[in-house]
Amino acid sequence: MADRFIAQTIDDMPDMAEVLSRSGLEFMQDMIDGKLAGPPIGATMGFWPVHAEKGRVVFRGTPGFGVTNPMSTVHGGWYGAALDSCMACAVMTELPRGKVYTTLEYKVNIIRPIPIGTTVDAIGTVQHAGRSTGIANGEIRGIKDDRLYATGSTTCIVMDALPAG
Template sequence: MGRTRTYTWDDPMVTAGAVGRSSGLDFLRDVLDARLPAPPISATLDFTLDEVSEGHAVFSLTPGEEHYNPIGSVHGGVYATLLDSALGCAVQSTLPAGMGYTSLDLSVKFLKRVSVDTGPVRAIGSIVHRGRQTALAEATLVDADDRVLAHATSSCMLFPLPPTPAA
C-alpha cells in the first residue's frame, strides 16, 4: 500500500520581500526565530535551520523513506540541498543590508550512505573567504556522532540589491 505525506508552507514572497532590508544575519535570525516563515523547500524536504551566527549556519534533517532514491538510500539531491542551504546561509550571514548573493557553483563529495537508520543529520556551513564580489563557503554533513557523511564547497557572487519601495 502507498504511503502518504502531507505538509504545508507559508507564502514564500513574505520572506523574499524581507531580503536585504536588514543584515543577512538579522534576516536569518528572523527565520530561525519564526518572525519570518521558512522557505517552502524546508517543508518539502522537512529540514530546519537550527543555528546561525556570523559566517556559520547549521541545518538538520531526519532521513525518512520520502527522501529515498531507487536503490534504498537518501537521494544525493537531498544531501546537496541541505549542504547548499548551509553554504548559502553561511555567506548570507556575512552580508550587510542591501546586499544579496547567488551561488555560482556547488561541489559535493558523497562519502557515506545515508538511510533512515543513520538518524538525524546536520549540515554545518562556514565561510572560508568573503571579498567584495565573491565568497567561498564549505559545509559538512555529519551524523549524530559527528562522522562526516558528505562535504561541499560553493562560490557565491555578491551584489547590491535594488532599493525596496517605501511602505
C-alpha cells in the same frame, strides 16, 4: 518543530523590503527565531535552520522515505540541497544590509549513505567573504555520533539588491 519555519503560501514569504532591511545574519537569526517564515523547501526536503552566527550556519534534518532513490538510499540531491543551504546561508551571514547573494556553483562529496531516519546537521562555514564573492565549505554529520556523511564547497556571487519594481 520545523513547521513554524515554513511558509505555507507565497504571501507568508518575506518580501524584498523585509529581506533588505536586515543584514544577512539578522535575516537568518529572525528566521530561526520564527519572526520570519522560511522557504517551503525545508518541509519538502526535511531540513531547517537551527543556528546562525557570523560565518557559520547549521541546518538540521532527518531524511525520510520521500527522498530516497530507486536503491532505497538517500538521493544525492538531498545531500546537495542540505549542503547548498547551509553553505550559502553561511555566506549570507556575512552580508550587510542591501546586499543579496546567489549560489554560483557548488560541489558535493558523498562519503557514505545516511540511513533513513538518521538526524544530521549540515554545517556551513565561510572561508572568504568579499565584495563580489563568498566561498564556504560544508559538512553533513550525524548529531548522535558526529559521523561524517558528506562534504561540500560553494562559491556564491554577492550583488547589490535591485530596487523594487
